[in-house]
Amino acid sequence: MATLIHNARIYVERGVFAEALLEVDGIIRAVGTLAEVEAAAPACVTRRDAKGRTIVPGFNDSHQHLLNTGIALADIRLGDCRSIAEVQDVARRWIAENNPAPGTVIHGMRWNQDYFAEGRLLTAADLDEISTEHPIIFDRACGHLLTCNTLAMQMAGITRDSVAPEGGTIERDADGNPNGVFTENARQAVRSLMASRSVEETVRLIRTGMAHAAQCGVTSVQTCDLRGRDWETTLEAYNQVAADQPLTRVWHQSSFQEPEGYRRFLERGCVMGSGTPFNRFGPLKLFIDGSLGARTALMRAPYADDPSTCGVEVLTPAQIDELVGLANSHNCGVVAHAIGDLAIERMLDAFDAHAPGDGTNPLRNGIVHVQITDRALVERFTKNDILALVQPIFLHYDTQIVEDRVGAELAGTSYAFGSMHRLGIHMSFGTDSPIEDMNPFENIYCAVTRRTLQGKPEGGFHPEECLDVETAVDAYTIESAYATFEENVKGRLMPGYYADLVILSDDIFTVPHDAIKSIRAVATMVDGRWVYDTEA
Numbered sequence: 001m002a003t004l005i006h007n008a009r010i011y012v013e014r015g016v017f018a019e020a021l022l023e024v025d026g027i028i029r030a031v032g033t034l035a036e037v038e039a040a041a042p043a044c045v046t047r048r049d050a051k052g053r054t055i056v057p058g059f060n061d062s063h064q065h066l067l068n069t070g071i072a073l074a075d076i077r078l079g080d081c082r083s084i085a086e087v088q089d090v091a092r093r094w095i096a097e098n099n100p101a102p103g104t105v106i107h108g109m110r111w112n113q114d115y116f117a118e119g120r121l122l123t124a125a126d127l128d129e130i131s132t133e134h135p136i137i138f139d140r141a142c143g144h145l146l147t148c149n150t151l152a153m154q155m156a157g158i159t160r161d162s163v164a165p166e167g168g169t170i171e172r173d174a175d176g177n178p179n180g181v182f183t184e185n186a187r188q189a190v191r192s193l194m195a196s197r198s199v200e201e202t203v204r205l206i207r208t209g210m211a212h213a214a215q216c217g218v219t220s221v222q223t224c225d226l227r228g229r230d231w232e233t234t235l236e237a238y239n240q241v242a243a244d245q246p247l248t249r250v251w252h253q254s255s256f257q258e259p260e261g262y263r264r265f266l267e268r269g270c271v272m273g274s275g276t277p278f279n280r281f282g283p284l285k286l287f288i289d290g291s292l293g294a295r296t297a298l299m300r301a302p303y304a305d306d307p308s309t310c311g312v313e314v315l316t317p318a319q320i321d322e323l324v325g326l327a328n329s330h331n332c333g334v335v336a337h338a339i340g341d342l343a344i345e346r347m348l349d350a351f352d353a354h355a356p357g358d359g360t361n362p363l364r365n366g367i368v369h370v371q372i373t374d375r376a377l378v379e380r381f382t383k384n385d386i387l388a389l390v391q392p393i394f395l396h397y398d399t400q401i402v403e404d405r406v407g408a409e410l411a412g413t414s415y416a417f418g419s420m421h422r423l424g425i426h427m428s429f430g431t432d433s434p435i436e437d438m439n440p441f442e443n444i445y446c447a448v449t450r451r452t453l454q455g456k457p458e459g460g461f462h463p464e465e466c467l468d469v470e471t472a473v474d475a476y477t478i479e480s481a482y483a484t485f486e487e488n489v490k491g492r493l494m495p496g497y498y499a500d501l502v503i504l505s506d507d508i509f510t511v512p513h514d515a516i517k518s519i520r521a522v523a524t525m526v527d528g529r530w531v532y533d534t535e536a
Helices: 034-040 066-074 084-098 124-128 150-155 185-191 199-216 228-242 259-267 317-329 341-353 375-380 392-398 402-406 417-422 440-449 469-476 478-483 513-518
Strands: 002-006 009-013 016-018 020-024 027-032 046-049 054-057 059-064 106-111 136-140 145-148 168-172 178-184 218-223 249-255 279-287 334-338 366-369 387-390 427-429 501-504 521-526 529-533
Touching: 002 034, 020 034, 027 034, 054 059, 059 427, 059 469, 059 478, 066 106, 066 199, 066 218, 084 106, 084 124, 084 136, 124 145, 124 150, 124 178, 136 150, 145 185, 150 178, 168 185, 178 185, 199 218, 199 228, 199 521, 199 529, 218 478, 218 521, 228 249, 228 279, 259 317, 279 317, 317 334, 317 341, 334 341, 341 366, 341 375, 375 417, 387 417, 387 478, 392 440, 417 427, 427 440, 427 469, 427 478, 440 469, 440 513, 469 478
Parallel strands: 002 046, 009 054, 059 218, 106 136, 218 249, 249 279, 279 334, 334 366, 366 387, 387 427
Antiparallel strands: 002 020, 009 016, 020 027, 054 501, 136 145, 145 178, 168 178, 501 521, 521 529
């Protein structure tokens, strides 16, 4: 099978564009002028006129949750709600339309109290007004805090005497009773009510997530789905998807917070680098702290707007060190969720302790999010070439709260994407979908402008940290490929690379920066197959 794409503006690398591309059996064979590419084409080749449009490598989301994205597309979506009353209305409407049997868990995602007119967290009392016949679990936008109703707490065995596990909290009302709000490790007691999914259902949800990825122009994902009690079911589902023309290449960031479970995972042969180009095992994924929005990100100093807390310590330094040592001793890298400056510092400490000592990072250990930093903390990434897997789209929300949370001085050195690039840090882009939508164009817009999707602030939040468009596209393509040891076969449109690409509705390199967020994928190719095509 061969495809020749012509009349295009094909991004090869910074400052270099071509007009035509040839792929044969999923591999790019030629890139250049139409005459050069035609000379390399076999007799039987399918031609596609790109109509002058720009083509870039397929986007590679360097950290997300693909299965949860499929789940989010099926469950109650609360991200647009601007009041608790609206949350209640949306949920009641969903229940009326879907008519779940009494006792069925009702699940919703992406609510954010900072957008509510009431300006406070959801509580069990709010959810009780939706239904007392169904256990209700609503995850906050960050995924690190949930609220459930009274019935859910009763079914989970939560009482006034319940004690939160280490690394989590059970919030309480003025009388000392649990109020339905659970953070970090305490969430599992409630989430255990959600029935385990069959392999068949998991396959369907993964395919739903992949279809959304294709629509977004995302051809590869680094996903944190193999975790907890259901990882074997999830892995079997991914194996089935990979065997039947998958729409997306998958690199697993597998999450285990304790050594015993991770050892069993490794004993099953799930070591970094094994698998296929569409279903490959990657690093161990750790969670060190929570989120800025929920004030559970682990900070060196108390929160400026809540001096009673420095956040939540999900893993202790000793636990982090043991898990990093275990993974690295099996030639497996580690990527760690760390948002607060103390969480980031502790991960760098652990990586430095297990580094080979020559400034290199052969296992490509990295930190996901890297939000709250001072200059010295950012510079520490260069000591042992630690990767930064960041989400510029977080600026859309976080710029509205970060100064309140951590103060103006520390906020000014945070989300330091420009500094990371200038320091030569391997920085890749992701969305943490479904925490944010998988849309790469909104993500790039935030990196380039450092403004919200509504264009605020006008000059950008600390514009000295803005990136140019080429750097942002490269962070989403070749740098994400570097994180998975695939920089020689993925992330560029050059001979020998995978034929993973996306045709854009507009030229991302020349449109006004404000217009970047409105760009869309016209067509997406993975392995030489058109997996999404608005012109088919």
